[in-house]
Amino acid sequence: MIRHANGLGPRAAAASLAAALALAPAATLAQDFENQVAARQGQFKVMALNLGMLGGMARGTVEYDADTAALAAANLVAISQLDQAFHWPEGSDNIMLDTTRAQPSIWEDFDDFASKWQDYGTQAAALAEVAATGQEALGPAVGALGGTCQACHEAHRGPELN
Numbered sequence: 621m622i623r624h625a626n627g628l629g630p631r632a633a634a635a636s637l638a639a640a641l642a643l644a645p646a647a648t649l650a651q652d653f654e655n656q657v658a659a660r661q662g663q664f665k666v667m668a669l670n671l672g673m674l675g676g677m678a679r680g681t682v683e684y685d686a687d688t689a690a691l692a693a694a695n696l697v698a699i700s701q702l703d704q705a706f707h708w709p710e711g712s713d714n715i716m717l718d719t720t721r722a723q724p725s726i727w728e729d730f731d732d733f734a735s736k737w738q739d740y741g742t743q744a745a746a747l748a749e750v751a752a753t754g755q756e757a758l759g760p761a762v763g764a765l766g767g768t769c770q771a772c773h774e775a776h777r778g779p780e781l782n
């Protein structure tokens with residue numbers, strides 16, 4: 621008769637192996653952070669869409685419309701208020717995953733990352749203040765907001781995925 625080193629009988633050993641196998645795929649999936657990465661990339665796409673409309677109006681390639689400008693600015697403010705806690709789980713960086721451009725620097729200095737997100741919120745709010753007041757006001761406000769996107773990308777966003 622085979623003695624099991626862990627002291628479990630054959631049936632218990634088989635059961636614990638089955639439990640371990642059942643857990644393995646779930647543990648692997650959790651490490652993919654598929655939903656979190658998709659959610660944060662989606663939020664950035666929405667930001668780019670709204671900023672793009674405002675940028676077009678600022679440059680004059682899209683006809684200025686006060687209501688549309690106010691709406692796009694309000695969307696940018698709304699996203700800035702979305703709590704980011706669920707979007708950035710530790711281990712969801714571009715060293716661990718090939719689905720993301722998020723650099724490990726985000727987690728090495730999360731305060732810096734959070735303050736750059738805060739800067740985006742501040743400039744989004746400033747843009748919302750002036751968005752409906754006329755086309756001339758848009759340029760500087762859009763430029764200031766775009767600067768906050770760029771600052772974070774330069775510090776914390778890695779190269780494009782291929």
Ligand code: HEC
Pocket residue numbers: 657660661662664665667668671719720721722723733734736737740765766768769770772773776777
């Ligand atoms: C606090 C940091 C931060 C700020 C502020 C920020 N971004 Fe990003 N952005 C990132 C990071 C990090 C990624 C990579 C996310 C990933 O791939 O998981 C990203 C990705 C993106 C993407 C690519 C999304 C995709 O399709 O995968 C776009 C577009 C984008 N950002 C636009 C913007 C715009 C527009 C703004 C400003 C209105 C902005 N971002 C502000 C950090 C930031």
